[in-house]
Amino acid sequence: MLEQLLPELFKNQNDIFHRQRRRALVNEMNSLEDKKLSCAQCVGNCCTFTSNSMRVTPLEAVEILLFLQKERRLNQDLINQLETNVLEFRLDKETLFGIKKNYTCPFYLGKCKGCSISRWSKPYGCLAFNATEENVLEGKSCQSNQSLLEKRDNEFKQLEDSMNSYIKKVFHLPWEKESIPIALLELIKKGELRPPLD
Numbered sequence: 001m002l003e004q005l006l007p008e009l010f011k012n013q014n015d016i017f018h019r020q021r022r023r024a025l026v027n028e029m030n031s032l033e034d035k036k037l038s039c040a041q042c043v044g045n046c047c048t049f050t051s052n053s054m055r056v057t058p059l060e061a062v063e064i065l066l067f068l069q070k071e072r073r074l075n076q077d078l079i080n081q082l083e084t085n086v087l088e089f090r091l092d093k094e095t096l097f098g099i100k101k102n103y104t105c106p107f108y109l110g111k112c113k114g115c116s117i118s119r120w121s122k123p124y125g126c127l128a129f130n131a132t133e134e135n136v137l138e139g140k141s142c143q144s145n146q147s148l149l150e151k152r153d154n155e156f157k158q159l160e161d162s163m164n165s166y167i168k169k170v171f172h173l174p175w176e177k178e179s180i181p182i183a184l185l186e187l188i189k190k191g192e193l194r195p196p197l198d
């Protein structure tokens with residue numbers, strides 16, 4: 001479905017499916033885990049409304065949708081879950097002074113279970129946020145590796161700027177970044193990716 005809507009994006013399959021754009025962040029995460037700096041015992045506060053305000057670009061939203069499409073999870077249950085999430089955290093309402101709203105990510109699986117999106121498809125900001133201590137339970141000292149994020153952004157800026165502009169044009173998106181549920185719902189609705197009702 002997404003392939004038909006965004007043919008330019010899929011013309012060079014290496015660009016859209018290229019793991020290279022996430023490799024440095026995933027490698028860093030793996031190396032932290034080798035040093036026992038892992039999320040295994042943590043309640044996952046970084047994905048809940050206590051700390052999460054993740055915003056994604058159109059490209060990151062397409063990549064999440066592609067993953068869900070491949071996993072056969074792009075269905076009415078997902079749409080219901082995203083809509084509930086938007087309502088619960090009022091993500092469709094204007095924020096005062098551009099302050100980002102916190103929300104519990106719809107892909108958070110609950111205590112110690114983590115995230116249901118593959119490392120190779122999830123937002124860069126999620127990959128860069130990691131534990132800085134062993135045996136973390138609540139993640140109070142976790143941090144985002146800003147220098148690695150910036151390095152990645154600069155490396156792929158030209159390619160990603162053009163991919164984001166193209167997606168924005170096809171879907172008539174007025175935003176550069178949005179919360180995960182708003183971004184996914186807008187692409188699903190504008191792209192008529194809504195599956196037929198049973």
Ligand code: SF4
Binds near residue numbers: 052106
């Ligand atoms: S995509 Fe995954 S890691 Fe990122 S906020 Fe959502 S649950 Fe957390």
Ligand code: SF4
Binds near residue numbers: 046139
């Ligand atoms: S250890 Fe930190 S990065 Fe990992 S799930 Fe907990 S709060 Fe998030």
